[in-house]
Amino acid sequence: MSDKFIKFEIVTPERVVLKEEITQIILPTRTGEITVLPNHIPLVSSLIPGVIHVKKRNGQEDVISISGGFLEVLRDKVVILADTAERAEELDMSRAEEAHRRASELKEKARQGEEVNFAEVNAAIERELARTKAIRRWRKIKNLE
């Protein structure tokens, strides 16, 4: 392993989700999934709901689900300003699935012309989907399944 690392920080309006020195990070941007390694060129991009995969400096890995936000990459630093974000180990599978199901029902209702904000419901579905994905990825890493 090289001794190069990135100072990584992910914050939401509510809290600092993770602040860590990392060696690699995979992110879902608007134009597709990208991987950032140390010495990346400065980059600004917007993120879509999905899963962030982090390799920490001590060799451990972490999975974070986000529901959109912005990414700023500097030479030795990555800052993510997320709308919402949770680390996979904080998430509860059954609750995420339940929320996803509820949101889908709402969407169905919206199709039938009921008074629901379609865009908001869609965003909720994507957020919950990102959460379930994050949990699956996390379990895979930890060999739980």
Added chain:
Amino acid sequence: MASTRDIKNRIKSIGSTKKITKAMEMVAAAKMRKAIEAVLRTRTYANLSWLTVLNLSGSMNSSGEALHQLLTPRKEIKKVGIILITSNRGLCGGFNAAIINKVHESIKKYHKIGEEALVEAEFVLIGKKGAAIHRHGQTVVADFPKLDLASEVNEIVPVANLIIGEYLSGKYDKVMVAYTDFINSAKQIPRVKQLLPIEIESADEYLGIVGQDVRLGVNKEFIKAKEDKHLHSGEFNYEYTFEPSPAEVLDEMLPRLIEIQLYQALLESNASEHSARMAAMHQATEAASDMVNELTLSFNKARQAAITSEIAEISAGANALAE
């Protein structure tokens, strides 16, 4: 000397005023705790996002122009939009007067800078007490209601949309936000901060970055240090790559960050308001206690005087009978 009954009545009425101020102090204290929690939660995000925007504002495209309209300073400043955040209710000491005076001062400063034509100012109010700005002869274009405890960024979105729209349409050449910065529960400072265009020179005032309180100052010095590093190492002009394109990313990003800044200003104001009210009510309670003590003293004196004169009368009467 006032009669004992008058004094007794006054003691009673001051006593009930004291009860009210005491209760208000306690309510304000509870609200303040919540407001401070809210302010601290968003501070890191607001500061980091502001830093990102400042980084961006320094970078130029190939033809030497700023990357986005919201980042371009205008050459001529004719009209300034000011968002004024005040409280909904009074009884909070000099809280509202302080911010309104501060705004008034900074407007006057503008009048001086623009030597020929005066710079016009228009106000957008958040909170009922801001209406007092009318008295300074200012124009108010919009008045938004404010909830007592802000809980979501969404509450501020209409204000942000309005102000960004007016800026882009060219109605305003500069947008300022006037709010009260929360430093600690004993100290709040009214500030007028430039919101649009986003300029690096106006970076001296962050939201909630001043002050040394251990509880609050978690990230302040850290961010300050980062800013210094950026400014002095000459690395501030990062050549950013944008994906998919600068316009698309910035169109989405800048309004969002403006919202966050406004939201943070609102939270800082809320925390300040409740602290100010708590302090004001505490003083009122103490003043009432002092007054009750004083009045009790004069009540006792009056009572004693009354008894003395009564005894004197009786003994004078008895003496007259004995003769």
